[in-house]
Amino acid sequence: MIEHTVYSLSEIDAVAKLVADDLQGGEVLALVGDLGAGKTTFTQALARALGVTQSVLSPTFALEKQYPTNREFILHHFDWYRLTNSKQVEDLGVVELFGDPASVTVIEWPERARGLLPNTTHWLIFEDVNATTRRITFHT
Ligand SMILES: Nc1ncnc2c1ncn2[C@@H]1O[C@H](COP(=O)(O)OP(=O)(O)OP(=O)(O)O)[C@@H](O)[C@H]1O
Numbered sequence: 001m002i003e004h005t006v007y008s009l010s011e012i013d014a015v016a017k018l019v020a021d022d023l024q025g026g027e028v029l030a031l032v033g034d035l036g037a038g039k040t041t042f043t044q045a046l047a048r049a050l051g052v053t054q055s056v057l058s059p060t061f062a063l064e065k066q067y068p069t070n071r072e073f074i075l076h077h078f079d080w081y082r083l084t085n086s087k088q089v090e091d092l093g094v095v096e097l098f099g100d101p102a103s104v105t106v107i108e109w110p111e112r113a114r115g116l117l118p119n120t121t122h123w124l125i126f127e128d129v130n131a132t133t134r135r136i137t138f139h140t
């Protein structure tokens with residue numbers, strides 16, 4: 001298990017590629033961090049690494065967006081910021097995606113329904129260091 005720490009925007013694509021290369025389908029990536037910590041920015045880089053050509057916008061209002069990738073799975077991008085309880089999350093039908101080899105699920109604000117997440121969830125921690133620097137910590 002290696003802990004990765006990343007700081008600048010210029011490193012994001014390399015980090016995202018590292019994560020993308022490990023994905024097989026069925027994974028859940030939980031992105032934890034304050035407003036503006038870089039969760040959507042990372043998801044955009046992950047999508048690029050998976051060959052997604054459409055632009056990846058924050059799903060804060062849509063709650064979920066889906067992107068076909070150049071791999072055997074669809075990338076599902078959720079933002080649970082506006083949800084207040086795990087019932088609302090269950091109603092999104094997200095649990096069916098967990099472990100489904102045809103899906104990879106990325107979740108911003110996963111703490112809204114931590115109890116629904118599988119114990120195989122990959123946790124990535126985002127911290128705002130200063131205006132141009134973020135710290136992303138995760139294990140592979
Ligand atoms: N690694 C990074 N280095 C420097 N700046 C970054 C980095 N990642 C993101 N930023 C900048 O931080 C700002 C906010 O990023 P982003 O929208 O990804 O945050 P977020 O965590 O998704 O926030 P929210 O909780 O509101 O969805 C953007 O302007 C982005 O360019």
Ligand SMILES: [Mg+2]
Nearest residue numbers: 039040058108
């Ligand atoms: Mg975001």
